[in-house]
Structure formats: C-alpha cells, structure tokens
Amino acid sequence: MAESAPRPVAFRGGGFQPSPRRWAPWLAFAAILGLWQAASAAGMLPSLFMPSPVEIGRALGSLAASGDLGRHLGASLYRIGLGWTLGAAAGLAVGLAMGLWSMARAVGIPVVSALFPIPKIALLPLFILWFGIGEPSKVATIALGTFFPTVVSAFGAVDNVPRNLIRMAQSFGLPVAEIVRKVVLPGALPGVLSGFRISASIALILVVAAEMIGAEFGVGAYILLTGNLMQIDRLLAGVVVLSLLGLAIGAILGRVEAWLLRWR
Amino acid sequence: MDLRLSGIAHRYGDLTAIERVDLTVGSGETVVLIGPSGCGKSTLLGIAGGLLAPGAGRVETAGAAPAGCLNPLTYVFQDFALLPWRTVEGNVALALEHHPLTASERAERVDAALALTGLREFALVYPKQLSGGMRQRVGLARAVVVRPAILLLDEPLSALDAQTRELLMADLLAIWERERTTALYVTHNLAEAARLGDRVVVMSRRPGRIKDTLAIDLPRGARERPEHAAAMADLQARLWRLIEDEARVAEREVADG
Incomplete structure (x- = not known):
C-alpha cells in the first residue's frame, strides 16, 4: 500500500445485539390505548361495534362489582385446572415412558403422530354424546388437547438428555432407577416445562371454545352471551379477562420455571 | 490393579473400528493411547470400561483394588459430563x-476429593460458573472420590487451552503419584503423551490396531525440565514419524466421508 496520511478505522461492528428497553412495551400499550380512545372520542369508531378503552374498563369494573367475574372466571379456572392437570399428568407419563422404553416409543410414536394433528375441539360433540353436556365433556376436551403436546414435549425432552451424562452415570455404576431419577428426569425438565407452557396456552384456547357450547358460566360462555346481546363492551371486557388470565398463567409458569431451573 | 485387553475387535455396522487389539496396562502404570482420528481409541477405552460391548475379545482386571475403592474402572470424560443442575459438591457426590x-463418610470423601483438586472453595458453585479447566477438575474430583483402581481418561485435556492443560497435567501427575492409580489415557496430543505416559501405544488408522509401543524411561514428574528438553523433542518427533502417514490417510478418509 502506498504511503499516505493515517486514517482512522471506522467502527462497523454495531447492531444485531438486542438490549432491553423496559419502558418500550408500556409506551406502546399507552400509545395504542391513547390512539384508540382518541379515535373513539372523535367518532371514528362506532361505539356499538368498537367501544372505547374507557367503556371496556367500565364494563370490566361492573363485571367485577356484580360478582359475575368471579363466577365466570372460577368456572373457567376449574375446567382449565382439572383438564390441564389430567392431560398434562397423563401426557407426562406417556411421554416419559416413550423416552425411556423402546417398546413404548415404537408403539407411541405412530399413535401420537396419527392423533396429534386432530383439532381436539372437533371431538367436543363426541364427548358431549359420551359424557353429556356438563363438565366432563369440557374437561375431557381440555385434557385431550393438553395430553398430546405434553407427550411430544416430554418424549423430546427425555430424548434430548445428553447421552454422555447417561454414560457417565453408568460408568459410576448407578442403577437404572437412579440414572432416571438423578440424570434423565432433571435433564428433561427444561423441555417438559416448555411443553407445559404450550399446553397451558392450548388449555386456555380450548376452555373458551368448549364453554361456547352449552355452558352457563365461564369466560367463553360470557363472551358468547354478550356477543349475542350485542354488548360489545362486555364482550371485549371478557376478552381482556382472557388476556390477563393468559398472562397470569404464563407468569406463574415462568416463576416455577425460574425456580426449578435456577441452575441455568 | 492390571487391565488386560485380549483380542479386542469392534464393528459399527459394516465399519471395522478395531481389529485384534491386545494390550495390558500394569498396576500403577500409565499407558497413553495415540493414533489418527477415527482409529478407535475412544472405542477401545469404552470397551475397556465396560461401556461398549466388544465384538470380540476379552477385558479383564487382575490384582487387588485399593482400600476403599468403590468403582474400580473409572472414567474421566473429554466433555466433563457434569450435571449442570448440581453444584460441584453434588456432582462429586453423585x-x-x-x-x-454414612453421611459423614460421604462428606469426608467429597471434601478430600475437592481438596485434592483445588475445588474446596467452589463446592457450592454450579458448573456453568466455572471455566473449562475448573470443570475438568470437577471431573477429576468425581473420579478420585471413588478411589479408583484404574482411571480411563478420554482426551481429558483436549477441550482446554494450552495454559490450563499444563496446570492440569501437573495436577494429574501429582494425583497419580499419590494414588498410584493405573491409567489408560487417550489423546491426540503428542506432547501430552510424552509428558504423561510410562508407555505410549500408537494405533494405526482404521481399522485400529496397535502399530508400535514406545516405553519412556525419563522420570515422569521431571520431563518438562530443561535437561530433558532434547530427549522429549526427540520422543515427540519419533511419535510423529510413527503417526504422520496414518494421520494423512485418515484425514483423507474422513474428508471422503
């Protein structure tokens, strides 16, 4: 290179590094609500079809004050709690068995692959015929809907436990049951917990759908009722409740995950 | 305790990994196994430790295990194989x-192993908080805590930087001197082989067979001293001559798939 005056080397390594912006989501929410409220106030959004955030807030307040919120939310939580617990527990048992035993895997993979893609809500009419219009059909729909994703995640989680850790345990002569308890299960825990997050979201979707068919109480039933009565502010208040419920479930699972996986 | 491998052969499907390997590691001896990539060194170590069933041949031990030995044949792994959800102490106690x-016997053993490997103050730390060298110390502590008769070391220093490798080599030598453990040590690193082995066994490319054996009569703890520099350089050159052609062919085989 010919002799010339020294030139500074320009920095070109910036960007592509996400950094936290704690205020940004709050600002975004505030901006969306503010614009929405302004558009409603200006008459750009007809109140009948798209009530303002203030109206939805009022509907939510009266829903809470009347005690209906507790009744609807309680019914939904009961169905989610029971259905998810049954589905996740059974799915966990089957998924772990498939991960641990070749025979369970050989039988389980084709069966799960065949049944997993069926939209479980499509089976609700069948469950109503089997179990009646009451709680069991709704709980069964949620349990079945959460069973399959839990099976898949638990199986995958066991399958992904590094084999070198199992070999290590074998090299020290640990009995099989101890290897499962001390190596395989803790190693599979992150994958199992990720599966729980997914199945909890599915449970929330299914409870709403199930409650729209023959339920007196439940957030899904409330949304359907208010929609039929053209009470859109109340309908959207129900949607807000669902959103908050999803956030709460996610936050609880996040806490549980952070505690159980504190070694990460 | 002696380790005796007789007529060992192993296949992975159609691929013959090892063919007719006979090897005896005498009590208190350290034999280093070197050879080109894919020659079956780690396979042989797996067979020696009972983690792989040989296609043919026999693995035997002979002689008494040291007092308090709980796991006569004990591995040290290349990738440390630590449980990330257990602390250093928990990994060793596993x-x-x-x-x-008894709880006190267990605690005593763990404490002694941590002290021997310089990990006492890291007992409650998780593996992710440790450097590679410290993680391998945990692997060593977990191995010595069972007072093994025979250590099987699968490239234990290959994932570490050169400085850490030096430090851990010195520690390994100190542990071997103290415990008089028999050791079968697999490595790619010729300098490591020359420093640590009483004998270096050179394997051919796949299918792996024993090509040659070099006995090293320099005192093991003093090989890094300047007065042995020429002898060590000569030893490494001899090892490289034994392995060079095999390594070139093995490299092409790997590249050709």
Missing part, C-alpha cells in the same frame, strides 16, 4: 450416592 456410606 458417584457415591448409591453406595452404602
């Missing part, structure tokens, strides 16, 4: 938990 020891 090797003892299925043995009928």
Whole structure:
C-alpha cells in the first residue's frame, strides 16, 4: 500500500445485539390505548361495534362489582385446572415412558403422530354424546388437547438428555432407577416445562371454545352471551379477562420455571 | 490393579473400528493411547470400561483394588459430563450416592476429593460458573472420590487451552503419584503423551490396531525440565514419524466421508 496520511478505522461492528428497553412495551400499550380512545372520542369508531378503552374498563369494573367475574372466571379456572392437570399428568407419563422404553416409543410414536394433528375441539360433540353436556365433556376436551403436546414435549425432552451424562452415570455404576431419577428426569425438565407452557396456552384456547357450547358460566360462555346481546363492551371486557388470565398463567409458569431451573 | 485387553475387535455396522487389539496396562502404570482420528481409541477405552460391548475379545482386571475403592474402572470424560443442575459438591457426590456410606463418610470423601483438586472453595458453585479447566477438575474430583483402581481418561485435556492443560497435567501427575492409580489415557496430543505416559501405544488408522509401543524411561514428574528438553523433542518427533502417514490417510478418509 502506498504511503499516505493515517486514517482512522471506522467502527462497523454495531447492531444485531438486542438490549432491553423496559419502558418500550408500556409506551406502546399507552400509545395504542391513547390512539384508540382518541379515535373513539372523535367518532371514528362506532361505539356499538368498537367501544372505547374507557367503556371496556367500565364494563370490566361492573363485571367485577356484580360478582359475575368471579363466577365466570372460577368456572373457567376449574375446567382449565382439572383438564390441564389430567392431560398434562397423563401426557407426562406417556411421554416419559416413550423416552425411556423402546417398546413404548415404537408403539407411541405412530399413535401420537396419527392423533396429534386432530383439532381436539372437533371431538367436543363426541364427548358431549359420551359424557353429556356438563363438565366432563369440557374437561375431557381440555385434557385431550393438553395430553398430546405434553407427550411430544416430554418424549423430546427425555430424548434430548445428553447421552454422555447417561454414560457417565453408568460408568459410576448407578442403577437404572437412579440414572432416571438423578440424570434423565432433571435433564428433561427444561423441555417438559416448555411443553407445559404450550399446553397451558392450548388449555386456555380450548376452555373458551368448549364453554361456547352449552355452558352457563365461564369466560367463553360470557363472551358468547354478550356477543349475542350485542354488548360489545362486555364482550371485549371478557376478552381482556382472557388476556390477563393468559398472562397470569404464563407468569406463574415462568416463576416455577425460574425456580426449578435456577441452575441455568 | 492390571487391565488386560485380549483380542479386542469392534464393528459399527459394516465399519471395522478395531481389529485384534491386545494390550495390558500394569498396576500403577500409565499407558497413553495415540493414533489418527477415527482409529478407535475412544472405542477401545469404552470397551475397556465396560461401556461398549466388544465384538470380540476379552477385558479383564487382575490384582487387588485399593482400600476403599468403590468403582474400580473409572472414567474421566473429554466433555466433563457434569450435571449442570448440581453444584460441584453434588456432582462429586453423585458417584457415591448409591453406595452404602454414612453421611459423614460421604462428606469426608467429597471434601478430600475437592481438596485434592483445588475445588474446596467452589463446592457450592454450579458448573456453568466455572471455566473449562475448573470443570475438568470437577471431573477429576468425581473420579478420585471413588478411589479408583484404574482411571480411563478420554482426551481429558483436549477441550482446554494450552495454559490450563499444563496446570492440569501437573495436577494429574501429582494425583497419580499419590494414588498410584493405573491409567489408560487417550489423546491426540503428542506432547501430552510424552509428558504423561510410562508407555505410549500408537494405533494405526482404521481399522485400529496397535502399530508400535514406545516405553519412556525419563522420570515422569521431571520431563518438562530443561535437561530433558532434547530427549522429549526427540520422543515427540519419533511419535510423529510413527503417526504422520496414518494421520494423512485418515484425514483423507474422513474428508471422503
């Protein structure tokens, strides 16, 4: 290179590094609500079809004050709690068995692959015929809907436990049951917990759908009722409740995950 | 305790990994196994430790295990194989938990192993908080806590930087001197082989057979001293001559798939 005056080397390594912006989501929410409220106030959004955030807030307040919120939310939580617990527990048992035993895997993979893609809500009419219009059909729909994703995640989680850790345990002569308890299960825990997050979201979707068919109480039933009565502010208040419920479930699972996986 | 491998052969499907390997590691001896990539060194170590069933041949041990030995044939892994959800202490204790020891015996053993490997102050730390060298110290502590008769070391220093490797080599030598453990040590690193082995066994490319054996008569703890520099350089050059052609052909085989 010919002799010339020294030139500074320009920095070109910036960007592509996400950094936290704690205020940004709050600002975004505030901006969306503010614009929405302004558009409603200006008459750009007809109140009948798209009530303002203030109206939805009022509907939510009266829903809470009347005690209906507790009744609807309680019914939904009961169905989610029971259905998810049954589905996740059974799915966990089957998924772990498939991960641990070749025979369970050989039988389980084709069966799960065949049944997993069926939209479980499509089976609700069948469950109503089997179990009646009451709680069991709704709980069964949620349990079945959460069973399959839990099976898949638990199986995958066991399958992904590094084999070198199992070999290590074998090299020290640990009995099989101890290897499962001390190596395989803790190693599979992150994958199992990720599966729980997914199945909890599915449970929330299914409870709403199930409650729209023959339920007196439940957030899904409330949304359907208010929609039929053209009470859109109340309908959207129900949607807000669902959103908050999803956030709460996610936050609880996040806490549980952070505690159980504190070694990460 | 002696380790005797007789007529060992192993295949992976159609691929013959090892063919007719006979090797004896005498009590208190350290044999280093070197050879080109894919020659079956780690396979042989797996067979020696009972983690792989040989296609043919026999693995035997002979002689008495040291007092308090809980796991005569004990591995040290290349990738450390630590449980990330257990602390250093928990990882070391894992090797003892299925043995009928009292809590105080267990604690004593763990403490002694941590002290021997310089990990006492890291007992409650998780593996992710440790450097590679410290993680391998945990692997060593977990191995010595069972007072093994024979250590099987699968490239234990290959994942470490050169400085850490030096430090750990010195520690390994100190542990071997103290415990008089028999060791079968697999490595790619010729300098490591020359420093640590009483004998270096050179394997041919796949299918792996024993090509040659070099006995090293320099005192093991003093080989890094300047007065042995020429002898060590000569030893490494001899090892490289034995392995060079095999390594070139093996490299092409790997590249050709």
